[in-house]
Amino acid sequence: MSNTQVDSLPSPHRIALLTTDNALIGRLQASGLVPNLIVVSSVAAMDTAIQTLKPDAIFLTALSDSESLTYLIRTLHPRLSRRRIVALSHSDDSEDVVACLRCGADDFFSLRDPSQFLLRLERILNNLRSGTPRRSMDTRFKTLADSAPALVWITDETGSFIHFNRPWLEFTGRSFDTEINHGWFQGLPAEDRDRFRKAFGDCFQKRDPFRLDFRLRRHDGLYRWITCQGIPHYEEDGVFTGYIGSGLDVSDQHEAETLLAYRAITQAALAGFGRYALSQHTIQEIKQEATRLLCDTLQLDYSEVLLFDPMDSDQLVPMFTSGLPNGFQHGPMTAGEARISGDNHLRLDDDAGIFPGRENHAALNVRSALAAPINNGVRIVGFLTGLSTEQRSFGREAFDVLQALVTTISTVHQRNLAELALQESETKLLQSQKMEAVGQLAGGVAHDFNNLLTAVRCYGDMLHDELTEIAPQLKARTSEILKATARASSLTRQLLAFSRKQVLQPEVLDMNGVIADLRDLVRSLLSENVTLDVTFLPEDSCFEADRNQIDQVVLNLCLNARDAMPQNGVLSLIIQGLEVTGANTHQLAPGNYVQLTVRDTGIGMDATVKSQLFQPFFTTKPVGRGTGLGLATCAVIVKNCNGFITFESAPGKGTSFHLFLPRIDSARAQFFLESEQYTLTGKERLLIVEDDEAIRHITQAILESLGYKVTVLNGSVEALKFYQDNPDSVFDLLLSDVIMPEMNGLELARHIQAHFQPGLRPMFMSGYLGDTATVQAVADYNLPFLEKPFTMDSLARKVRETLDSPPVSLPLEG
Structure with missing residues (x-):
């Protein structure tokens, strides 16, 4: 500092300097800033100076190792009242500075940097001059x-x-x-x-x-x-x-901000997981993503989805994992009481005894864990677990994340079950629509088609009988015609039986007789390299059923057996008696049964085919070779007879079907069988009402050949006009078609009984009865009914049976 600057800053204060540092004394005196400098070299001298000269401030330096700055300050400090103490030292060590200040120094003056000497001295003196009570x-x-x-x-x-x-x-x-x-x-x-x-x-x-x-x-x-x-x-x-x-x-604020940030990140992650689950990902991919997200969000070491073993519901199987060491092998894991934990969360500290997967925790060094059950809407199917190798206390936030993940997984499970149920419902709906279509097809085709088949079949029967005498060499050809019409009739019966548009006419049948009657037909349907083997029951094998339907079942099973043996084989028809006394594998009620086994040595069936065997429209045959209704129809027919049908099959080992039909005791069977032994001819007067010309002609020809007096009318309108013109006409039997324009056969018979001939016996024939109400009326009043297509023999028997039975009066409508 220049002399001008020094002279401008005179100090009126007296400064007492305790030091033995002559260089320092010289520097202070040369500065001109402390004209009233009092220099002493001992503590005693400083005491004297303080008492006599009353200095305003004391400057100190260390005198020796024993008389250090801190020693001097502590010694002099009690004697200085309000005087300032400034410690001077060639050291600028912060520890020295702090030590001096703590002992009572008001300031510390480092002498180490000469360039700062005057500046710092000036600052200290200014403080003294301003009178600042430091x-x-x-x-x-x-x-x-x-x-x-x-x-x-x-x-x-x-x-x-x-x-x-x-x-x-x-x-x-x-x-x-x-x-x-x-x-x-x-x-x-x-x-x-x-x-x-x-x-x-x-x-x-x-x-x-x-x-x-x-x-x-x-x-x-x-x-x-x-x-x-x-x-x-x-x-x-x-x-x-x-x-x-x-x-x-600010820990509380910081924690709140951290929690808010964590929640925002977590919510974004969970929202992303929700979108992931709703997109086109499998439940397996969703569970794997859940384990990864749980590890990342909660900063866990491992995460697993443990599912109940379908083969052992007490065991858990790890299906999806994150973070586990490569090649880690799980040991057996028991579910134990965890299966009944409901929707509760599990914490390893609280639920160590039942925590899922606990058997593997030691190997993974797990110290804390949490878990929650996965529910498919019906039951618990497994658990989502999170594992940590650190001792952690999981709070509500952690369990909220876990619950959000398992809720999403459970929702997907429930959605999948709902989709499966919807698919099943759609399948059933489609099936019902198919069935409705079959019914409509049957109704649309059966009426006209069966009329045609009736004409072909009956004329074929007549031609076959006539050729026996005049051209026996042609009988083989007419036999083929009759076989073809029989197969066509079987097809329409399948359609009608499956759509429940048939009128069943149960009668007592002997299975021995049924198979004997069908044996030649079955043999003719088989190829030459297939052998037919029939085993009859040595005693009566009687049961009650509709003959046409039983024939249909037997022929269908035989045709399927034939198709299963394209090269060669044996078709066996075996009739047996079976007595059921208690519980059995077929769930048959106790009693006696007639058992018919249809066995082939063909290609057999695998599990997939067997699981769908009785489903409508299921077929293994090429397009055009099968309708898929045969076995389904057989199952319906057997069930309607209070019977049961089973089968055994394996690839390459053939197939066996077993029909179980309730057996009728011998006395009752004998009564019914003997009651059928009567003549088929007669002389009664018959009225035939039919709107199909071919049926009118063939029916009239057959009945007249049996001796009956026959009047034929074209439909219900012509029949009503006939009675109006001839009100006194009397007939022994009305044989009427059911489905006719203007008025159906039931309405016609009811009208004639009510207005013209009360005691007239009605008999009906049809290839299709139309609405369910007509079918129900025929069954309720036990009305004589002949199903088209019929044969000469079935027509003759039914007419004779009706004439020999008491007349049936139809109730008036309304």
Whole structure:
């Protein structure tokens, strides 16, 4: 500093300097800033100077190792009243500075940097000249800092921390001596320490204000988040003296912000998982994604989906995993009581005894875990588990994430079940629509087609009989015609039986007789390399059923057997008696049964075919070779007879079908069989009403050949006109078609009985009865009925049977 500057800053204060450093004395005297300098070299001399000369400030340097600065300050401090003590030293070590200030020095003057000597001396003298009560201000500042709710700290110009207020020390639980300088850094986590040093150092070098967040260990050992703000401090003359700052415990706010951020991230992840589950992903892919997301969201080591073993419901099987070591082999895992945990969450600490998959925890070093059940809407099917190798206490947030994942998985399970149920319903609906279509087809075709078949069959029968005498060599050809019409008749019967548009006419049949009658026909249907083997029951094998339907069942099973033996083989028809006395594999009620076995040595069936065998429209035959209705129709017919049908088959080992029909006792069977032994001819007067010309002609020809007097009318309108013109006409039997224009056969018979001939016996014939009400009326009133296509023999028998039975009166409508 120039002389002008020195002279302009005279100091009226008396400065007492305790030192043996002559160079320092010279520098002070040469500066011209301390004209009233009192120099002493011992503590005793300083005592005398204090008492007699009353200096305003005391400057000290160390005199020796034993009379160090701190020693001198502690010695002189009690004697100085309000005088200032300035420690001077050639050291700028922060620990020396702090030690001097703690012993009572008001300021520390480093002599190490000569360029700063005059500047710092000038600042100290200015403070003395302004009369600033430094000690008083420091005391008040410290009192204020100690009463503040913040954690206050101060550094010197070197960056050493020289002061911490009382709240800071209470927060950390450490002493002032431990915290000063950089000792408080030990309260920072190791991972935060270097980061704070660097950030604070950068700001300190630039003299920038700063705000830093860091974790500081509290007295209870917990780390709390501190928001710390610091600003550089300058004296009035602009000299930088260090930083002063404060910190606030913002852990609650930080945790709240962290929780909000975590929730936002979690909700976004769960929303993404929901979209993933709703897109075109399989349930397996969804479960795998759930394990990954659970690990990532909750920062777990492992996650697994454990499902109940379908072969052992007490065992769990790991199906989907995340984080497990490559090649890790699970041991057996029991479900135990976890299966009945309902919707409760499981925590390893609370539910160690029933926690799913606990048998493998030791091998994975699992210390904490959580789990929740996966429900498919019907039952618990497994668990989603999260595993950690650290000791953790899972809170509500963790279980909310877990529950959201299992809820989504469970929803997908339920959706899949609903889709399967919907598919099943759609299949059933489609099936019912097919059945309705079959019924419509049967109704549309059967009436006209059966009329045609009736004419062909009956004329064929007549031609076959006539050729026996005049051209026996042609009988083989007419036999083929009759076989073809029989197969065509069987097809229409299948359609009608399956759509339940048939009128059943149960009668007592002997299975021996049925098979005997069909044996030649069956043999003619087989190829030459297939042998027919028939085993009859040595005694009566009687049961009650519709003959046409039983023939249909037997022929259908025989045709299927033939198709199963394209090369060669044996078709066996075996009749047996069976007595059921208790529980059995076929679920038959106790009693006696007639058992018919149809066995072939053909190609057999696999499990897939067997599972669909009786389903309508299922067929293994090429297009055009099978309708898929044969076996389904057989099952319906047998069930309508209160019977049961079973089968056994294996690929390459042939197939056996077993029919079980309730057996009728011998006495009852004999009565019915004997009652059928009567003549088929007669002389009664018959009225035939039929709107099909071919049927009118062939029916009239057959009945007249049997001796009956026959009148034929074309439909119900012509029949009503006939009775109106001939009201006194009397007939023994009305044989009427059911389906006719204007008025059906039942209505016609009812009208004739009500207005013209009350005692007239009605008999009906049809290839299709139309609506269900007509079928029900025929069954309810036990009306004589002949199904088209019929044969000469079946027509003759039914007419004779009706004439020999009491007349049936139809009730009036309404």
